[in-house]
Structures are given as C-alpha cells and as structure tokens.
Amino acid sequence: MPTFHCDVAIAWASFAWISAYLMLKKRHPDLDVKLFDFREKFTYVPALHEAIGNTERLKSMQFDLKSVYGEDFVYARVKEIQKQHYLLLEDGSKRHFTYAVIATGSCVNMYGKKDFEKHAHTVRRAEDIPKLNKALENAEHATVIWWGFTGVEVASVLAERRKDIQVRLVHSKEKLFDRFGNSVWELSFSYLKKQWVSIILNDKVASMTDHSIILKSGKELPSDVSIIATWIKINNTAHKENLTFENDYVSLESDNIWMCGDVAIHGLYTTAHNA
Numbered sequence: 001m002p003t004f005h006c007d008v009a010i011a012w013a014s015f016a017w018i019s020a021y022l023m024l025k026k027r028h029p030d031l032d033v034k035l036f037d038f039r040e041k042f043t044y045v046p047a048l049h050e051a052i053g054n055t056e057r058l059k060s061m062q063f064d065l066k067s068v069y070g071e072d073f074v075y076a077r078v079k080e081i082q083k084q085h086y087l088l089l090e091d092g093s094k095r096h097f098t099y100a101v102i103a104t105g106s107c108v109n110m111y112g113k114k115d116f117e118k119h120a121h122t123v124r125r126a127e128d129i130p131k132l133n134k135a136l137e138n139a140e141h142a143t144v145i146w147w148g149f150t151g152v153e154v155a156s157v158l159a160e161r162r163k164d165i166q167v168r169l170v171h172s173k174e175k176l177f178d179r180f181g182n183s184v185w186e187l188s189f190s191y192l193k194k195q196w197v198s199i200i201l202n203d204k205v206a207s208m209t210d211h212s213i214i215l216k217s218g219k220e221l222p223s224d225v226s227i228i229a230t231w232i233k234i235n236n237t238a239h240k241e242n243l244t245f246e247n248d249y250v251s252l253e254s255d256n257i258w259m260c261g262d263v264a265i266h267g268l269y270t271t272a273h274n275a
Contacts, residue, residue: 007031011101011103058129085256099258104236142226176201
C-alpha cells in the first residue's frame with residue numbers, strides 16, 4: 001500500500017477548503033499543501049437553483065480544480081481520516097500528513113427517514129442537478145419541503161420556469177421566514193402566491209413515496225418530485241469513527257487536526273447559506 005507525505009492535507013473542496021489553502025500558501029509559500037476531493041470541479045453552490053431546468057447552466061458556476069491548483073490538487077475520495085495522521089483514500093493508498101484541515105462541509109438532514117433518502121431530491125451539490133432535472137421532465141406535481149432560503153429559491157424557480165407543474169411548498173410553522181420581520185414573510189408569501197405556488201403551513205411531511213407525500217395531519221397529496229430543503233447536518237462520514245470534536249475546532253485526539261468551514265456540529269461552528 002503506497003504512502004505519501006504532505007505538510008498539510010485539506011480534505012474536500014469547497015469555500016472553506018479554498019480559503020484555507022490560499023491563506024496557508026500566502027503566509028507559507030514553501031509549505032507542501034495538498035487538496036483532496038472526489039469532485040474534479042469546484043461549484044458555486046449558492047447558485048445551484050439557477051440550473052434547475054437547465055443543467056448546462058452548471059458550467060457557468062464551475063471551474064476545473066486541476067487546471068487551477070495543479071499538483072496541489074489530488075483527485076481522490078478520502079475514505080477515512082485517522083488520528084495517526086493518515087488519510088486513507090478509496091483506492092487503498094495512504095497519505096501521511098503533519099497537519100490536517102477537515103473541510104468536508106455539510107449535507108442535507110434526512111432525519112433518519114429511509115423513505116426520504118430513497119425518494120427525495122436535494123439541491124445541495126452539482127451532482128444533484130442532472131438527477132432532479134431528469135425527474136422533472138415528466139412531473140405534474142412537485143413538492144419543496146421546508147421554508148429555508150434554498151426552499152423558497154427552488155419553489156420560485158420551478159414556478160417561474162415550469163408553468164405546467166403544480167408547485168407546492170410545505171412548512172411546519174405559521175409563517176415563512178418566521179425568524180425575520182413580517183415584511184420578509186409578507187413579501188415572500190405574496191410573490192410565491194403570484195407564481196401559483198401552493199403553500200401549506202402548520203404541517204410537515206411525515207413520509208413519502210415515488211409519487212406522493214403524506215403529511216403529519218394524515219392528508220396524502222400527489223408529488224412526482226419531492227425536494228428536501230431542511231436543516232443541514234455535518235458530513236462526518238470520513239472521520240466520525242476516529243476523531244472527536246466538541247466545543248472547539250481542534251480534534252480531541254490531535255492538536256494537529258482541525259475543522260474548518262460549514263461543519264454544522266454545534267453552535268460555535270459557523271454555517272452559511274449553501275456554503
């Protein structure tokens with residue numbers, strides 16, 4: 001099993017990943033920093049909703065990582081991050097590091113519901129878009145679950161571009177954007193209504209199938225495409241078995257292993273809309 005060494009290993013490519021890389025190279029030009037990701041392209045994910053109905057739009061949101069970062073970019077999936085200062089890659093090789101920055105980001109929270117995982121679509125990563133657009137081709141009803149920024153964006157774009165689809169937005173509270181002022185709620189609600197979006201408040205999706213959703217109230221509604229836009233959760237699959245993070249950004253197992261970016265573990269960790 002081949003093993004290679006680098007001064008700093010940064011796991012996965014997104015906003016925090018690139019920021020950490022650029023700052024390290026600016027302050028320490030001779031430092032050997034390697035960037036690891038299983039995606040060949042960086043995607044500006046806050047704009048993903050603009051590619052709904054037009055997968056080609058993804059190209060305007062992306063750049064090729066290898067062409068920008070050269071040999072500092074390693075196109076590989078990190079299978080495991082070990083406290084012994086190794087990255088185990090999916091091809092079986094290992095990368096030894098002196099320091100590691102974990103920037104694996106977050107993923108959509110399915111709340112452990114197997115039917116959600118099986119039937120729901122997400123608008124979180126570039127690879128979500130082609131699958132969603134394919135499913136929308138023959139859809140008559142589409143449901144967006146939850147009010148968040150992404151949910152309202154997705155519902156708006158769908159309603160504007162696909163007049164042939166009945167778009168529905170489901171939220172468990174009394175108002176959209178209930179944490180903001182009334183003007184935000186009123187403006188967003190009015191706009192969605194003008195786009196003929198059906199808004200269901202004070203209820204939530206309890207389960208779903210390929211062609212329907214079942215609300216907590218017991219009502220079943222047609223839904224050929226159901227899109228989850230709920231709270232995010234940490235994407236910790238590569239390190240949860242070996243590393244522990246509590247109220248800090250540094251691992252309890254090693255002072256040389258740090259967390260960075262939209263990690264969504266606890267209140268002290270910053271998160272950002274789709275970033």
